Amino acid sequence: MTDDPARLLRGVARELAEVAVTLREASAHATAALAGPAAAMPRAPAAGLRAQQALVRAVTDRRGLGWAITGGPLGSFGARVSGMLGAEGLAELVLMTSLRLRIAAVMVDHPELVTDPLLDRLNQAVARHDGAARAMYALIRDRGAAKALSAIAPIFGEILALRALADRNPLNDHTAWLIAGGLGTATADPFMGISNRLIAALDRGAGAARRAQCTPAEVIRLRPTGSLLDFLTNISVIGPTGRILIQTVEGPDSVERYVVLAPGMRMGKPDNDSPADLLGAFSATVRISGPYSRALALAIADYGIPEGADLALIGHSAGGAAILSLAEDARFCARYNVTHLVAIGSPIDFKRPANQATWVASVTNQHDIIPTLDGQGAGNCFELHPDWYVVDYTDPTHLFPVCHSVEHYMANLADDLPDARAEIDRNLAPYHGRVVASGLYRLYDRAPRKAAVR
Amino acid sequence: MTAAAHAEILAADAVAVEGCADRLRALAQRLRGHDAVPPWLYEQLHEHITACTVAAAELTVAADRLRALADHR
Numbered sequence: 377m378t379d380d381p382a383r384l385l386r387g388v389a390r391e392l393a394e395v396a397v398t399l400r401e402a403s404a405h406a407t408a409a410l411a412g413p414a415a416a417m418p419r420a421p422a423a424g425l426r427a428q429q430a431l432v433r434a435v436t437d438r439r440g441l442g443w444a445i446t447g448g449p450l451g452s453f454g455a456r457v458s459g460m461l462g463a464e465g466l467a468e469l470v471l472m473t474s475l476r477l478r479i480a481a482v483m484v485d486h487p488e489l490v491t492d493p494l495l496d497r498l499n500q501a502v503a504r505h506d507g508a509a510r511a512m513y514a515l516i517r518d519r520g521a522a523k524a525l526s527a528i529a530p531i532f533g534e535i536l537a538l539r540a541l542a543d544r545n546p547l548n549d550h551t552a553w554l555i556a557g558g559l560g561t562a563t564a565d566p567f568m569g570i571s572n573r574l575i576a577a578l579d580r581g582a583g584a585a586r587r588a589q590c591t592p593a594e595v596i597r598l599r600p601t602g603s604l605l606d607f608l609t610n611i612s613v614i615g616p617t618g619r620i621l622i623q624t625v626e627g628p629d630s631v632e633r634y635v636v637l638a639p640g641m642r643m644g645k646p647d648n649d650s651p652a653d654l655l656g657a658f659s660a661t662v663r664i665s666g667p668y669s670r671a672l673a674l675a676i677a678d679y680g681i682p683e684g685a686d687l688a689l690i691g692h693s694a695g696g697a698a699i700l701s702l703a704e705d706a707r708f709c710a711r712y713n714v715t716h717l718v719a720i721g722s723p724i725d726f727k728r729p730a731n732q733a734t735w736v737a738s739v740t741n742q743h744d745i746i747p748t749l750d751g752q753g754a755g756n757c758f759e760l761h762p763d764w765y766v767v768d769y770t771d772p773t774h775l776f777p778v779c780h781s782v783e784h785y786m787a788n789l790a791d792d793l794p795d796a797r798a799e800i801d802r803n804l805a806p807y808h809g810r811v812v813a814s815g816l817y818r819l820y821d822r823a824p825r826k827a828a829v830r
Numbered sequence: 831m832t833a834a835a836h837a838e839i840l841a842a843d844a845v846a847v848e849g850c851a852d853r854l855r856a857l858a859q860r861l862r863g864h865d866a867v868p869p870w871l872y873e874q875l876h877e878h879i880t881a882c883t884v885a886a887a888e889l890t891v892a893a894d895r896l897r898a899l900a901d902h903r
Binding site: 381 | 849
């Protein structure tokens, strides 16, 4: 047994989640048997009735599977009744125990979650399934929304999933299972249960990219060489402006390689002409392909990168999610050799590059709420990508959105995470060298009219 | 799906759910006395073990009755 208490608790949480999944499957099978025509046997009514009685007992007995009517049309009805009665299934109860353990594991590394009376009140309320909203309101009233969100960021996913399982809204239950079971990106918001994919579908457009010019001030600040901090500096220079930078680097072996630098969400209206707006950031998290990744592909094609060339994709925030979406495209990976992918502060837990040889690094601050938007944060107890280089850390600055900025991540990598920086740079060694060419692109949801290009 | 097919699935589920009870029992045993484990966990685990045992028995009864129903055909 491990001596690391947090690791131990996460291991137990994972086992409980697996048990919960087994119980849910059994519940669904029993519901299907009850709902199907097989149990209604006109030629053997007595035997049919006995079978139905046993099935009803199996899916409603509070001493056993609890309220376990799940799956199919009967499951939808059962979920509504469960919502009205507040009845819980055993599978959900075990899953809640798993989530509470995930929170306990995070508390080992974040003692402030216990010592802070308002956070402790929130945790207690969530565990009791009573008064969580009031406790959250008290936290926000006392600290303000930004500080409250920063404080709960390490356990944000767990709190949302616990609340979704305990509330009387059946629409968000599936999302709670996805988060708590580590099964996938949340398909609905954990509060109301509004479909994420429905919202993401509003982010439309084939994507477009037009060459742009750096300002003289930007040209001066762009780094002339390649390294992790150089590339992140360049992301900081172009900023969240709806633009991306492609660079040609001459490696230590004199081979030219290419780096795509994708900043985060463009500030302004939630849905503007940029694929990197709020809607695009959301869509990049929950969908495989969206206008942001399609526009990136068009910019790369326009830059003139030769087929088969080595390519490193580096992104911050929504840019990280977008480059992962691009790397998930098998056709893109067949055209270019995506050797490295570095995502900083990005929600990418359920994305996978099509090229299995791509080296992936993910760097996330546990108080940054953006990487947790796919439902997995510091409390994650699943080995979602054992082959990735994952740096999930905490620093004394707990305030969001400061801790989400690329500049803050750069400072952390420079001063607080020297080993992580060295490891990423060791892997990025083929891209260490002189920058011999750069191309700046402005990205669009759809091709702009000439007059609109700026 | 036939009653016999449902019966087979539920019988397998009963075994799996009993397996869950065993797994939780082993977990509680393994964690006993470990400082990192929150005290509330033991009570929760024992409740879950009891519920899994009851659920496994009820699934077995349901599977048996579905088999009996299938035999009437």
